[in-house]
Amino acid sequence: MSAREAEVLEALGAHLSNAQIARRLQISVRTVESHVSSLLRKYGVADRRALAAVFEQAAAERAAAERHKAEGHRAEGHRAEGYATEGYASGGHGSRGHGTGQHGTGQRDAGGHGTGGHATPEGPPARLAGLPVARTSFVGREREREAVLAAFETARLVTLLGPGGVGKTRLAMVVAGAAAASFASGGAFVDLVPVSEGFVAQAVATALDVTERPRQPLDDAVTERLGRDRSLLVLDNCEHLLDEVAAFAVRVLDLCPGTRILVTSRARLGVPGERTIPVAPLPPAPEAERLFHERAVAADPDFTADPALVAELCARLDGMPLAIELAAARSASLGADGLLTALGDVLRLLVGGRGPDERHRSLRTVIGWSHDLLGEDERALFRRLAVFAGGFDLDAAVAVTPGGDTSEVADVLGRLVDKSLVVHLRGRPSRWRLLRTVRAFAADELSGSGEEAGTRERHLTWATAVAADLQARLPGEWRDGGWRDGFDAVADDLRAALAAAPPGPGERPHRLARALGHLTYARRFLTESLRHYTEAARRAPSPAEAARDLRSAADGAHAIAPSGDRAFDLLLASAERARDGDDGDGRAIALASAVVTANRFSAGFAEEVPYERLCGLLGEAVRAGDSGDPVVAAALAAATAWNAGPEKMNPDAALARAAVAAARVTGDPVLVSAALDAVCAAETTAGRLREAHRVTRERFALLTAMPRDDPRAAPEIVDTFTMASTYAVATGNLHTALLTARAALDDDLLGHHSYLSALNLVIPLVLTGEFEEALRHAPAVWDGWERAGSPTAGWLSPAVAAIALAHGLRGDEHGFRFWRARATQVAGRARNHASFATFVDARIAVHLARYGDAAALVDLVFTDFPQGRYQTYARAAGAELAVAAGLPDAARRIATAAEGNENDWAAACLARATGRLHGDLAALEASVRGWERVGARFERACTLLLLPGRAAEGRAELAALGCPPPPPGA
Numbered sequence: 001m002s003a004r005e006a007e008v009l010e011a012l013g014a015h016l017s018n019a020q021i022a023r024r025l026q027i028s029v030r031t032v033e034s035h036v037s038s039l040l041r042k043y044g045v046a047d048r049r050a051l052a053a054v055f056e057q058a059a060a061e062r063a064a065a066e067r068h069k070a071e072g073h074r075a076e077g078h079r080a081e082g083y084a085t086e087g088y089a090s091g092g093h094g095s096r097g098h099g100t101g102q103h104g105t106g107q108r109d110a111g112g113h114g115t116g117g118h119a120t121p122e123g124p125p126a127r128l129a130g131l132p133v134a135r136t137s138f139v140g141r142e143r144e145r146e147a148v149l150a151a152f153e154t155a156r157l158v159t160l161l162g163p164g165g166v167g168k169t170r171l172a173m174v175v176a177g178a179a180a181a182s183f184a185s186g187g188a189f190v191d192l193v194p195v196s197e198g199f200v201a202q203a204v205a206t207a208l209d210v211t212e213r214p215r216q217p218l219d220d221a222v223t224e225r226l227g228r229d230r231s232l233l234v235l236d237n238c239e240h241l242l243d244e245v246a247a248f249a250v251r252v253l254d255l256c257p258g259t260r261i262l263v264t265s266r267a268r269l270g271v272p273g274e275r276t277i278p279v280a281p282l283p284p285a286p287e288a289e290r291l292f293h294e295r296a297v298a299a300d301p302d303f304t305a306d307p308a309l310v311a312e313l314c315a316r317l318d319g320m321p322l323a324i325e326l327a328a329a330r331s332a333s334l335g336a337d338g339l340l341t342a343l344g345d346v347l348r349l350l351v352g353g354r355g356p357d358e359r360h361r362s363l364r365t366v367i368g369w370s371h372d373l374l375g376e377d378e379r380a381l382f383r384r385l386a387v388f389a390g391g392f393d394l395d396a397a398v399a400v401t402p403g404g405d406t407s408e409v410a411d412v413l414g415r416l417v418d419k420s421l422v423v424h425l426r427g428r429p430s431r432w433r434l435l436r437t438v439r440a441f442a443a444d445e446l447s448g449s450g451e452e453a454g455t456r457e458r459h460l461t462w463a464t465a466v467a468a469d470l471q472a473r474l475p476g477e478w479r480d481g482g483w484r485d486g487f488d489a490v491a492d493d494l495r496a497a498l499a500a501a502p503p504g505p506g507e508r509p510h511r512l513a514r515a516l517g518h519l520t521y522a523r524r525f526l527t528e529s530l531r532h533y534t535e536a537a538r539r540a541p542s543p544a545e546a547a548r549d550l551r552s553a554a555d556g557a558h559a560i561a562p563s564g565d566r567a568f569d570l571l572l573a574s575a576e577r578a579r580d581g582d583d584g585d586g587r588a589i590a591l592a593s594a595v596v597t598a599n600r601f602s603a604g605f606a607e608e609v610p611y612e613r614l615c616g617l618l619g620e621a622v623r624a625g626d627s628g629d630p631v632v633a634a635a636l637a638a639a640t641a642w643n644a645g646p647e648k649m650n651p652d653a654a655l656a657r658a659a660v661a662a663a664r665v666t667g668d669p670v671l672v673s674a675a676l677d678a679v680c681a682a683e684t685t686a687g688r689l690r691e692a693h694r695v696t697r698e699r700f701a702l703l704t705a706m707p708r709d710d711p712r713a714a715p716e717i718v719d720t721f722t723m724a725s726t727y728a729v730a731t732g733n734l735h736t737a738l739l740t741a742r743a744a745l746d747d748d749l750l751g752h753h754s755y756l757s758a759l760n761l762v763i764p765l766v767l768t769g770e771f772e773e774a775l776r777h778a779p780a781v782w783d784g785w786e787r788a789g790s791p792t793a794g795w796l797s798p799a800v801a802a803i804a805l806a807h808g809l810r811g812d813e814h815g816f817r818f819w820r821a822r823a824t825q826v827a828g829r830a831r832n833h834a835s836f837a838t839f840v841d842a843r844i845a846v847h848l849a850r851y852g853d854a855a856a857l858v859d860l861v862f863t864d865f866p867q868g869r870y871q872t873y874a875r876a877a878g879a880e881l882a883v884a885a886g887l888p889d890a891a892r893r894i895a896t897a898a899e900g901n902e903n904d905w906a907a908a909c910l911a912r913a914t915g916r917l918h919g920d921l922a923a924l925e926a927s928v929r930g931w932e933r934v935g936a937r938f939e940r941a942c943t944l945l946l947l948p949g950r951a952a953e954g955r956a957e958l959a960a961l962g963c964p965p966p967p968p969g970a
Contacts, residue, residue, distance in 0.1 A: 004746065008035040012048055013055030031746045038209070038481060128180050128232060129188040130207040132173055135426075137294055140287035141171050147277050148175045152260050155275035156253055159263040162279035164437035165322030165363045168264035169236050171279060176234050176262065185258070187232035192241060193436050194390030194492035196499060200244050202525055204233070206488050211524030213750060214718050215561050218525065219251060224783075226256040233259060237436055239266040246271050281319030288314035288324060295328035299418075303331045309340050316343075322437060323366040329420035330370065343369060367441045370419060381412045382421060383449055386442035387459040389496040391431040391489065399462035400455055431489070456500055463497035464508045466490055467515035474522055474709045487519055494519075498535070510539040514549060521556055522709035524749065529711065530556040534570075543581030550574035551590060552711055554597075559714035559749070564601030568594050568609070572617075579624075585632050588625025591617050592635035595643050600677065602648035603795075611646040618643055630666045634675070637662040641678045653682035669705040673716040676702075680723065684730075684869065690902045693727040700724045700740070708748060717749050725760035729767070730869040732904030734934050737764035759799045763836075766802040767905060769938030769961055771810055778803045778819070785826065797827035798836035798870065808844040809938060811964045816844065835861075836870040842877035846884050847942070849970040854885035858893060872897075876906035880913035884970070890917055904934045912943050921947065937961060 004025070011021040018032045025032075039051055144160075148171075151158045160168045176189055188207035195203045201218040205211065210225045212218045226233065233252065238245040246269040249261050253273070263269060268276055282288040289310050296303040317323040331339050343366070374382065384400045385392070397413055398404035413432060416422040421438055425431040434442060446452050470487050477483040494516055501509040513536035521529035533553035540546035554570035571594035578586035595618050598609040618639050625632040637659040644652035656678035663671040676699045683692040699720045706713040721744040728737035741760035745751045762781070765774035781803070785796060801823035807815030823837050838861045844850070845857060861878030865871050875897035882890035894913050901907060908930025915923035924946050931940035938961055944954030945965065958965055 005035050005039055008032060009039055009051060009055050012036070012039075012051045015052060127186055128176055128183075128234070129186070129209065130191070131176055131180070131189040131234075132191075134170075134173060136298070138170065138174055139291045139294070140282055141167070141174070144171055144277060144279060145175055145178065148262065149179060151275045151277065152179065155273060156259070157249060157261045157263065157269070157271055157274045159265055159268060159274055159276045160279050161265060161268065161276045163266055163320075163363075164440075165320050165435075166279050166281055167321040168279050170321070172234055172236055172262055172264050176232060179232060183230045183232040183260070185227055185229045185231040187226070187234070187259070189234040189236065191236050192245070193237045194388075194496075195241065196389065196492065196495055197241060197244060199492070199495060199528075200235075200241055200248050202491070202528065204235075204248070205525070206491075212526040212560075213524075214526075214559055214714075217527060219248070223252055223255040226252060226259045228256060228258050228783075230258040231256065231260070232262065234262045234264075236264045238263050238269070242267060242269060245269060282314075282321060282324075284311055284314045284319060288317070288319040288321075291321060292324045292328050295325055296331040299329050300332035305340065313340055313343065317366065318363075320363050320366075322435070323363045325420050326366050326370045329418065330373065332418075333373075363437065364441060367421075367438060370421060371441065371445070374416075374419070374421075377408075377412050378415055378419075379445070381409065382416055383442050383445040384451070384455050385422065385432075385434055386439050386446045387455050388434070388493055390492040391425055391433040392493070393429050393431050396462055396466075396490075396493075397432070399465075400458045402454070402458075456497075459493075460497045460501050460508055460512070463490075463494050464512045464515070467494055467512055467519060471515050471518055474518070475707075478522060478709045484523060487523060491519075491523075498532075501539075505539050505541050507541055510536055510541055510545065513539055514552075517549070517552060517556070517711075518709070521559070521711045521714075526556060526560045530560060533711075537573075537577070543577045543579075544583045544586060547574045547578035547581060547583060547586050547590065550577060551586075551593070554593070555711035555714055558601075559711055559718065561604065564597040565605045567601075568597050568605070571597065584624045585626055585629055588621040588632050589635045591621035591624065592639035595621070595639040596635075596674070599642035599648050599651070600674075600681075608648065611643075614643050630662070631668070631671070634659070634662040634666050634668075634671050638671075638675050638678060641675075649681055650685055651678040651682050653679070653686065656682050669702040670713050670716050673699045673702045673706075673720060677716075677719065677723070680727070684727075687900050688902070689727065689730045689869070689872070693731045693733065696720070696724045696727045697736075714749070717747070721747065721750055722760060725764070726869055729763055730872070731902055732872075732906060732908075732934050734764045734768050734905065734936065738768070759796055762799040763802045766806045768935045769941075771806040771938070771961065771963070774806050775803065782822070797823045797834070800826055801837045801840045805840045805843060808840075809847055809963060835865040835874045838863075839870055839874035839877050842874060842881045846877065846881050847966050847970055849884070849967050851881075851885035854881055855887060858882050858885075858887060862893070862896065872901055872903035872906040873909075876901075876903070876909035876913070880909055880916070883913045883917045904930065905936060905939075908934065908936070908939065908943075912939075912946070916946065938963065942966065 007025055008021060011025070018036070021032045036048065036051070148158055148160070160172055162168050173189070180186075188204065190204050190207045192200065192203060201222060204222050205218050208222060208225050210218075210221045212221055216224075235245055235249070242265070245263070245265075249263070249269060249271055252259055252261065253271075268274060282291060289307070292310055292314055293303075293305075296305070313327065314324060317327060327339065327343050330343075334342060371379065371382065381397070381401060385397065387400055388396065394406065394410055394413070398406050398409045401409055413422060417424045417432070421434070423433050423435060425433060446455060470483055470490075473483040473486070494512065498509060498512050498516065501512070513532050517529050517532035517536055520526075520532060530553050533549050533556060537546040537549040537553065540549060550570050551574045554567040554574065557567040557570060558564075560566075571590045575587045575590035575594070578584075578590055595614050598605070598614055602608055618636075621639065622636060625636065627633050627636060637655070641651045641655035641659045644650075644655055656675065659675040659678055660672065663675040666672075676695050680692045680695050680699075683689070683695065699716070703717060703720060706716060708717075721740065725737050725740040725744070728734070728740055738761070741764065744760055762774050762777055765771075765777075781796075781799065800819060804816050804819035804823055807819060820837075820840065823840075827834065827837070838857070842857055842861050845854060858878045858881055861874040861881075865874075875893075879890070879893040879897040881887075882893040887893070890913075894910055894917065897906070898910055901910070908927050911923050911927035911930055914920060915927060924943060927943045928940055928947070928950075931937075931943060937957065941954045941957035941961065941963075944950040944957065947954075955965055
């Protein structure tokens with residue numbers, strides 16, 4: 001549970017309305033509604049009243065614990081009682097967290113990153129998301145349970161090792177339940193049975209309820225969620241994904257030092273530090289015999305048998321829990337004597353060695369024996385169900401049955417459950433599944449039946465229809481997340497159906513791949529979405545359809561990382577496919593979009609696209625498309641504006657306005673926003689930052705009209721949030737900058753993303769003097785950047801430099817130098833963000849009276865920086881440094897900095913510099929008022945120190961901020 005959700009839950013516990021919660025937390029009512037929906041899913045409750053009860057119960061438990069502590073009582077920990085033996089006996093086996101648990105509030109948050117600085121309530125105790133709920137007794141395994149719990153004291157990766165059907169899953173469930181209380185940050189129980197290669201991260205992310213963000217792959221989102229405190233991750237049934245799980249585990253162990261991983265598998269992962277605990281069959285006396293008796297009585301309450309015969313039977317079953325379950329399930333139909341006689345004859349063939357291979361053979365023999373006792377209708381449905389990778393509902397079972405009748409399928413399905421060959425996963429709606437070992441047997445039966453091709457064809461038809469239905473639900477259910485649980489329940493089967501589809505173009509595989517691209521984007525599995533769209537293009541029945549898919553892929557590439565080179569290549573590929581399909585308008589739009597991308601997002605290209613090539617592409621676009629079509633006209637107008645000259649990110653102002661007019665004709669907010677960004681860039685180049693800020697606020701207002709489930713809007717959503725805050729800072733409108741940055745934290749695509757959100761939030765926090773909150777973000781900023789592979793990131797440099805500034809103004813010399821060096825490290829060779837770092841250097845030089853290199857530093861800050869949105873700050877601080885250092889050209893520096901200044905923070909700084917230069921108390925008072933307007937408490941206090949009658953007030957304010965006064969001479 002995120003910190004913001006914890007705040008919402010606390011407010012629900014106080015029985016506040018959504019409007020009251022929105023006012024309390026300073027977020028929108030729509031955002032509150034989204035958080036409430038998320039909490040309902042996580043706790044598996046029906047309404048707000050139930051959520052309030054969840055909080056009240058947790059509060060009561062905390063209060064009771066405090067009372068006990070105060071009274072000197074020592075709480076005795078409960079040891080989890082064992083219930084059931086195998087995951088197949090659990091009604092919740094295979095669940096990945098839909099209402100079965102929640103992932104906790106105890107994660108270290110680096111002081112509240114992602115919360116907007118609000119205090120985080122303690123909230124309910126952490127839980128393991130997705131931990132299945134047992135509905136049968138658990139027998140034995142005391143030694144193994146204690147061994148795992150003891151292993152966690154010294155090992156961070158523990159693997160329960162044993163053959164299929166031996167009880168690894170059920171043992172992991174019991175151990176996880178017993179250990180959960182000691183993992184303050186919670187975690188997840190992840191069933192990997194239905195997961196295909198390449199989707200381990202999705203499975204874990206789904207259980208933890210985290211999603212991919214721009215510039216943050218899903219693996220990074222998972223490790224950020226697990227954090228550095230104690231978390232438990234259970235990865236169940238890993239044997240078919242050993243290499244991928246091993247790599248994933250190594251990454252988690254490297255980046256999440258407090259996380260323990262419990263694995264169940266038939267083979268070791270082979271990771272350094274892995275501790276393996278063999279899971280042996282149950283000993284005949286008393287555990288295997290007790291299990292057999294309990295399950296037989298559950299199937300037939302009148303079951304009785306000679307204990308000696310039960311002992312012999314369990315011995316012949318090698319103590320394998322699944323084999324015992326299957327045999328016991330037949331007691332009701334065969335009776336004790338018939339069961340023992342029939343099964344005894346089968347198993348007598350296996351007398352001999354009792355190694356692991358032989359035990360697995362005995363299990364398959366028991367499955368075969370149970371299968372042979374089925375009626376023909378039961379056998380037919382049983383083998384057809386093998387096509388499902390995960391759970392399935394009744395409609396799905398009917399869909400893979402030729403001429404399936406719902407009532408008949410339901411009847412047969414119930415009989416298979418009674419015979420323990422199918423597991424009922426109780427819930428709403430009911431779902432079923434086959435255990436991995438049983439499914440492997442059913443798949444062999446299907447392969448030899450001559451029905452496999454037809455059954456897989458029906459499975460593909462079902463998957464395509466389900467995906468289409470989920471897509472249709474997206475517009476109405478995207479915000480409340482109602483569609484998401486439905487998608488999570490079938491996602492593994494949709495992926496499997498596409499992977500098993502015949503290669504090459506085809507209508508149904510194409511529709512399924514395109515739907516998966518859309519659904520996984522909406523689910524915020526961004527990289528996966530891109531793969532599905534490119535797969536859809538390969539399977540498209542026509543070139544025009546392929547071109548459309550490639551354009552969607554290009555939009556998705558912007559969501560993964562707001563850089564243009566990958567999107568550029570995909571757009572050119574789209575244009576080629578459009579040409580193959582004689583779609584001139586599609587080709588024109590793709591080529592024009594490529595030209596815009598190469599200019600607008602040029603910083604993300606490994607090598608800049610030559611201007612001459614872009615002119616050629618634009619010419620081709622003009623010749624290919626119908627300029628009378630509004631969308632084509634808007635695309636061409638935008639490309640013309642951005643490509644007006646050879647310098648990238650420098651569109652022509654008049655042509656940009658023409659592009660906006662053309663985009664407005666279409667009524668498409670995405671096209672209008674993109675055109676408005678060209679106007680912003682042109683105004684910035686001309687130094688008209690206030691106009692750029694106004695236009696960006698217009699873009700911000702368009703966000704509510706954009707489709708949040710469609711990758712088309714991704715470039716605009718990502719760019720608008722960043723630019724709205726950036727231009728607010730650039731004009732000194734720090735209040736708006738903070739509001740915008742906090743809104744980004746609540747955004748589905750960008751929010752709760754520590755190191756990227758800090759880019760917009762940390763700078764205005766530091767400039768307003770909110771140093772404590774800004775510095776709480778610092779560890780998460782760096783951790784997130786390192787998790788991302790420590791890329792050169794010029795866009796991150798200003799935020800890191802701002803952290804250095806906060807340390808320096810608070811008198812922490814070591815912290816200043818440490819973070820200032822980091823700002824240089826992340827910037828690399830990028831110069832378009834360097835003006836903020838020079839501002840930091842100048843401001844620290846003034847504050848600490850370091851004037852030795854003042855002349856050189858002042859010359860540097862008055863250098864022209866490309867796209868210098870922070871240059872007004874640098875020049876204002878440089879002018880004040882010239883005054884404080886007594887440089888002869890100080891007056892000229894103030895005048896130069898004031899020319900065309902459109903920054904309120906810089907204006908207050910220049911007023912202070914003027915007051916210091918001339919001893920002008922009126923100018924200093926004007927500076928104080930300027931700081932008050934922008935909310936810069938620290939700067940106001942420093943200015944008060946210069947006013948003889950208000951110096952005490954300034955010292956008191958600095959003390960309240962936890963900052964020492966500047967040294968003499970500053």
